[in-house]
Amino acid sequence: MQFENSAEFAKKLDQNDPLLKYRNEFIFPQHNGKDVIYFTGNSLGLQPKTAKKYIDEIMRDWANLGVEGHFKAEKPWWDYHERFAEKLSKVVGAKPEEITVMNTLTVNLHLLLASFYRPTKKRFKIICEEKAFPSDQYMLTSQARFHGFDPKEAIVEVKKRPGEHHFRTEDILQVIEETDEECALVLIGGVNYYSGQVLEMQKITEAGHKVGAFVGWDLAHAAGNVELKLHEWNVDFAAWCSYKYMNSGPGNASGCFINKKHHGKKDIPRFEGWWGHNKERRFLMEPEFDPEPDANAWQISNAPVLAMAPYLASLQLFDEVGMPALIEKRNKIVAYLVFILKEIDKEVESSFEIITPKARGTQLSVFLHGEGKSLFNYLMKNGIIPDWREPNVIRLAPAPFYCSFEDMYNFGQILKRGIQSK
Ligand SMILES: Cc1ncc(COP(=O)(O)O)c(C=O)c1O
CATH class of the missing domain: 3.40.640.10 (Type I PLP-dependent aspartate aminotransferase-like (Major domain))
Incomplete structure (x- = not known):
């Protein structure tokens, strides 16, 4: 599929996502009154509304x-x-x-x-x-x-x-x-x-x-x-x-x-x-x-x-x-995230290196060459929750149950601003 780095395209992917309604089954931490972009389902998954x-x-x-x-x-x-x-x-x-x-x-x-x-x-x-x-x-x-x-x-x-x-x-x-x-x-x-x-x-x-x-x-x-x-x-x-x-x-x-x-x-x-x-x-x-x-x-x-x-x-x-549907969405959303990272990389002439091989699941581990913890902190301050592993890797895991394609697009825009505002 030919991806596009635009809000309209991401929204279209969401509209066609058979798992879209499951996002509403989870409780998102809030940032300035909006759901955070949650990339740490590989660390602590979000709370299902039915848990209580x-x-x-x-x-x-x-x-x-x-x-x-x-x-x-x-x-x-x-x-x-x-x-x-x-x-x-x-x-x-x-x-x-x-x-x-x-x-x-x-x-x-x-x-x-x-x-x-x-x-x-x-x-x-x-x-x-x-x-x-x-x-x-x-x-x-x-x-x-x-x-x-x-x-x-x-x-x-x-x-x-x-x-x-x-x-x-x-x-x-x-x-x-x-x-x-x-x-x-x-x-x-x-x-x-x-x-x-x-x-x-x-x-x-x-x-x-x-x-x-x-x-x-x-x-x-x-x-x-x-x-x-x-x-x-x-x-x-x-x-x-x-x-x-x-x-x-x-x-x-x-x-x-x-x-x-x-x-x-x-x-x-x-x-x-x-x-x-x-x-x-x-x-x-x-x-x-x-x-x-x-x-x-x-x-x-x-x-x-x-x-x-x-x-x-x-x-x-x-x-x-079922796992097959989760895996299908996972493959698509992770591929979209890879695309977004590459697009932003080109726009800001940075050099992200995705160290996760093709044999992957939900998580992408990204080396931020030339960028340090300050970029991670910028993301955190701007409503994104990724995680950080020394020396300079961020791990991004867009859990297919509740992450949206629009999240990926928005993440790219915030990432770009974070690099440009240095
Ligand atoms: C790969 C791996 N093994 C073991 C553990 C330890 O888990 P626990 O604290 O539940 O024993 C973790 C926790 O994150 C982990 O990621």
């Missing part, structure tokens, strides 16, 4: 029913977490029984590693990407130490090539092959948080299995953003936070995928708790742990239903719209 209703429902049931709410609430609390599986399975390409929702992301990765990082003297290495999200680095380092290994030996980082901003699949595969029988686990971010690169998860999973390792994915930046087929790709496990593209609210619960092939095994190590016990017998308070037959066996504590309510509200919207 879902919370209020629990508050009402708690007020009216007290402890009875566990069984008699409109959405009973004792199995509240099970309401996510069906809908989430469509978002990440899994079977419903492979999904469970609990805790937060780093906590879940630790818990999943209790099952999937079982190092031996010979096979003890973990392959991850260089400069993985810091929490993942701390998590992996502490896991290696916990098992008595020196993280410097146990953790093998795949590097980017000098001067490049993304990982090459062949380099990842080579590191896996070379680590061979020493490789216990491959655990990488499915979408890189810094560059927005989408990794070739299927190929990498296959390669990890070929050398006899477990393969898991941190899907913080992938869930609700890109197409995932976790079951088909034969991924062992994955976890994601829900407050980014999934719009569940700050610090909200994490989703987990545990491949069906690992269910029901008696010998799988796991940190256990009563919410993972056979649910029909949970309240018999039996001394022996009898795991649920599916991913729910990894549950530990009773579900924080008040916190989880907005996640369920948001998931309802995902179910209505």
Whole structure:
């Protein structure tokens, strides 16, 4: 499609956008009485208007029913977490029984590693990407130490090539092959948080299995953003936070995928708790742990239903719209944003460099050569919310649920003024 850098053209794109009405399902922060241009759906998604209703429902049931709410609430609390599986399975390409929702992301990765990082003297290495999200680095380092290994030996980082901003699949595969029988686990971010690169998860999973390792994915930046087929790709496990593209609210619960092939095994190590016990017998308070037959066996504590309510509200919207429609709009709006950036670049003779490769989702990471934090601050003061990563990258993620093409056009105009007003 031939794009144009004009308000009329952007408005026309909006009129033809089948998801346009969903913008009104979200609450936008205001700037001078107008909706901000929100580019940080990759960090904290906007609040769905229905989130409050879902919370209020629990508050009402708690007020009216007290402890009875566990069984008699409109959405009973004792199995509240099970309401996510069906809908989430469509978002990440899994079977419903492979999904469970609990805790937060780093906590879940630790818990999943209790099952999937079982190092031996010979096979003890973990392959991850260089400069993985810091929490993942701390998590992996502490896991290696916990098992008595020196993280410097146990953790093998795949590097980017000098001067490049993304990982090459062949380099990842080579590191896996070379680590061979020493490789216990491959655990990488499915979408890189810094560059927005989408990794070739299927190929990498296959390669990890070929050398006899477990393969898991941190899907913080992938869930609700890109197409995932976790079951088909034969991924062992994955976890994601829900407050980014999934719009569940700050610090909200994490989703987990545990491949069906690992269910029901008696010998799988796991940190256990009563919410993972056979649910029909949970309240018999039996001394022996009898795991649920599916991913729910990894549950530990009773579900924080008040916190989880907005996640369920948001998931309802995902179910209505579906990932294919979101991805279609995402491709178009991101392409339009690329076009706008290039147009502004020409007009102001600046030199933006989009470091996100073609294998991308919603996020564009842009190097602002010659421009510093002052430009970022200008954008913030003028009703735009992007985010900043040192040394001079802004990340722009126009979430397809609620960002408009007109937002992209307006962003370009403000960006131009910001550069010209220096
Ligand atoms: C890629 C990635 N991994 C892990 C985390 C940590 O998430 P949490 O604080 O929910 O454990 C984040 C948070 O932004 C992230 O982006």
